[in-house]
Amino acid sequence: MATVPSLDALNSGIRLHHLAALDIQGPDAEKFLQGQTSAQVSLADGRFAPLTCFCTPKGRMLANAQLMKIGDSHYRLLLSESLLETLTSHLKKFAAFYKAELTPLPELSLVGAGENARSIAETLDLPLPKAPGTQSANAHASVLCYPGDTPRWLFCLEDDTLIEALDDEGGRAAWQLADIRSGLAWLTEAQQDHFLPQMLNWEALGGISFKKGCYTGQEVVARAHFRGQVKKRLVRAELANSEAPTTGDTVINEASKAVGEVVNSAVSETGSIELLAVMNTKVMEEAMPVYIGEARLALLDLPYTIERLDPEQLAMGLAN
Structure with a gap:
């Protein structure tokens, strides 16, 4: 039987095991990513975290992700856990020509939160970003604001003991339901190399x-x-x-x-x-x-129109 989502669990902080992180670090990290990803990498500045995707030469999506900047020459991709290994293997073929190191982080603690996010951010000494697609980070953790009618944030914890979070199936279902209502589809291994980015409305989301x-x-x-x-x-x-x-x-x-x-x-x-x-x-x-x-x-209805939304426009709006 499918799990009915528990919004109360989301407000307590829940572990998002269906997502994972891939870190890219090194002097050439930005240059390397710029040649592989649909995002304008320079827009990932520690405040704006653009959506992005990685494609085959035929334009089919290998993975879609959100690109965060964690520190100098340090980027992080958040994507489906089922694609972490295959995307890492794919990108390593190109990273060999750059001073850039790829580190998959399958054990990194990713925690989703709703109304409780403010207290979690205070515990982690993190400013809580307010606009979808914005982030903040320090040496201990980072946080990303997600879209949707239900306010929600994703925390990446370098130290799993910093906060308590529930390993709750209902909470994860609530998170995934919020993604669906936001018209935000994360590619999984089952449909890798199958869709053009536009088939997931990726250009309408600024990806x-x-x-x-x-x-x-x-x-x-x-x-x-x-x-x-x-x-x-x-x-x-x-x-x-x-x-x-x-x-x-x-x-x-x-x-x-x-x-x-x-x-x-x-x-x-x-x-x-x-x-x-x-x-x-x-x-x-x-x-x-x-x-x-x-x-x-x-x-x-989708919560957005099917028309091109440039990430440069989104980034400029945050700067104003």
Whole structure:
């Protein structure tokens, strides 16, 4: 049986085992990342933490992440735990040519918090960032503000004994439900090398810089944007009285033709299933009925518009 999310647990601080961190350090860390990631790395300045992704030469996503700057020549990627090992192995092939060291941190304590975040930040002597996508850090910990109607923050603890946190399945479900409601999909191993970044609405979330130079897959990603070739998009939807689908489950139309696939799902407080799925854009344009098995999907609004949002614009807004 799927776990119904507990918002009370989120407010106590919960361990986010489904996420992990990868550190990149060294004199060439920024230069190395600049050639691999969709972010303009210089925008990661210790205050703004841009969304980013890593692609194959064909523009398919190997991983998406949030890029934090922890200190001088020290960057941290937050991503799905299931992709930590494969992304590290991929990037090490290129890091060999730079003075940059990659350190996967599978045991780093990542703690999500809601209303309790202020007291946690005070304990860690950290300023609590207020805007989504902003961060602060010191020698002991760092904290990142997440998007959504429910205020929430993610803490990275260098010392696991600094604060107490719950190892609570309901709290993690609440966190993942908040991601779904924010239209924020984290790629997992099951769908690696499968989607263009735009299929997860990554440019609408400020996760792609179209103003930077080349990076792996950049030509394909830019061509898809400027030529309007993205025919699949991330959508938010709900299932009533149904079992939770799994990643990769097929979405079909009335003719039983595949029109999309599930990216992730979570049980809501009322027991319905909320999910994110990548679907053909015709589904939305023609308002066609769609199903998972025999259960009909109700399409829900995303909290953002599907249009390009430059990370440079986001960073400039923080500076003003």
